[in-house]
Amino acid sequence: xxxxxxxxxxxxxxxxxxxxxxxxxxxxxxxxxxxxxxxxxxxxxxxxxxxxxxxxxxxxxxxxxxxxxxxxxxxxxxxxxxxxxxxxxxxxxxxxxxxxxxxxxxxxxxxxxxxxxxxxxxxxxxxxxxxxxxxxxxxxxxxxxxxxxxxxxxxxxxxxxxxxxxxxxxxxxxxxxxxxxxxxxxxxxxxxxxxxxxxxxxxxxxxxxxxxxxxxxxxxxxxxxxxxxxxxxxxxxxxxxxxxxxxxxxxxxxxxxxxxxxxxxxxxxxxxxxxxxxxxxxxxxxxxxxxxxxxxxxxxxxxxxxxxxxxxxxxxxxxxxxxxxxxxxxxxxxxxxxxxxxxxx
Numbered sequence: 152x153x154x155x156x157x158x159x160x161x162x163x164x165x166x167x168x169x170x171x172x173x174x175x176x177x178x179x180x181x182x183x184x185x186x187x188x189x190x191x192x193x194x195x196x197x198x199x200x201x202x203x204x205x206x207x208x209x210x211x212x213x214x215x216x217x218x219x220x221x222x223x224x225x226x227x228x229x230x231x232x233x234x235x236x237x238x239x240x241x242x243x244x245x246x247x248x249x250x251x252x253x254x255x256x257x258x259x260x261x262x263x264x265x266x267x268x269x270x271x272x273x274x275x276x277x278x279x280x281x282x283x284x285x286x287x288x289x290x291x292x293x294x295x296x297x298x299x300x301x302x303x304x305x306x307x308x309x310x311x312x313x314x315x316x317x318x319x320x321x322x323x324x325x326x327x328x329x330x331x332x333x334x335x336x337x338x339x340x341x342x343x344x345x346x347x348x349x350x351x352x353x354x355x356x357x358x359x360x361x362x363x364x365x366x367x368x369x370x371x372x373x374x375x376x377x378x379x380x381x382x383x384x385x386x387x388x389x390x391x392x393x394x395x396x397x398x399x400x401x402x403x404x405x406x407x408x409x410x411x412x413x414x415x416x417x418x419x420x421x422x423x424x425x426x427x428x429x430x431x432x433x434x435x436x437x438x439x440x441x442x443x444x445x446x447x448x449x450x451x452x453x454x455x456x457x458x459x460x461x462x463x464x465x466x467x468x469x470x471x472x473x474x475x476x477x478x479x480x481x482x483x484x485x486x487x488x489x490x491x492x493x494x495x496x
Contacts, residue, residue, distance in 0.1 A: 157456040160434040192451035213257035213308040223247040320376040333404040384409040
């Protein structure tokens with residue numbers, strides 16, 4: 152039923168309902184509802200489904216890319232899963248689901264290997280005097296949990312890539328010391344660091360933006376609360392509006408040049424492509440499910456559908472959007488042929 156439902160999510164271009172799928176299959180919609188209401192699919196279930204495909208493209212040069220995304224569900228009743236989250240892109244709180252993903256990228260293929268749905272089950276009194284909700288587990292704790300899972304699954308990779316929101320000292324220490332891997336993270340311009348070992352011992356710290364570092368050069372620095380050196384580089388780029396942007400990147404791999412750090416970090420964009428396809432091609436938002444169980448299982452099926460699209464990309468050499476367009480054209484052709492037949496009858 153998971154394969155049937157996930158295929159339906161890829162094939163659909165409107166709302167995805169149990170009733171509609173039941174009509175397509177010629178079965179009772181109760182069968183689909185029961186499937187969505189029974190056992191809750193977890194991250195381990197995803198690994199069981201993708202493991203064989205991961206092993207085929209696995210390499211020592213693989214990277215783990217971690218990021219979260221919010222899918223707005225503004226018209227869905229609020230619960231611990233569908234609730235308010237701060238969207239950094241929009242600069243405001245939005246109502247929806249917040250999904251954290253660990254994406255494995257190797258040999259040009261990107262496969263989700265674990266995920267977390269942020270559930271806000273605890274209440275607290277905000278500074279404005281209003282009752283608010285929070286998750287009992289922070290997203291950085293979730294990141295470390297996913298990295299631990301990757302180690303337990305004996306996943307081969309070289310670097311962990313993430314956005315600045317996940318560049319915590321705890322995450323860096325775990326990657327370097329416990330996992331014996333390296334990372335490339337951007338850091339905020341107000342992040343404190345020492346320029347020498349002596350400065351670190353004397354607790355003489357300056358902010359990243361205070362350092363006189365030329366673009367595309369490297370410098371060894373010591374981040375506050377980090378017990379090992381990292382290599383810092385500055386990247387200057389053009390924004391869409393032609394304004395100048397600056398990105399400060401740090402790497403725990405001291406052998407990398409500024410050019411290599413930038414080139415490897417560009418792979419982080421693969422998770423942005425993943426999120427875009429998940430929202431547009433796998434019907435993430437298009438289910439009117441009401442309960443947390445049916446909602447979480449629908450989101451799981453969407454993630455699985457996205458994995459299926461990646462496998463189809465390998466076979467057909469078509470990207471996810473081209474595949475979706477091909478399905479759409481085929482559906483239109485079938486509808487047109489039926490319309491022609493009806494008008495001639």
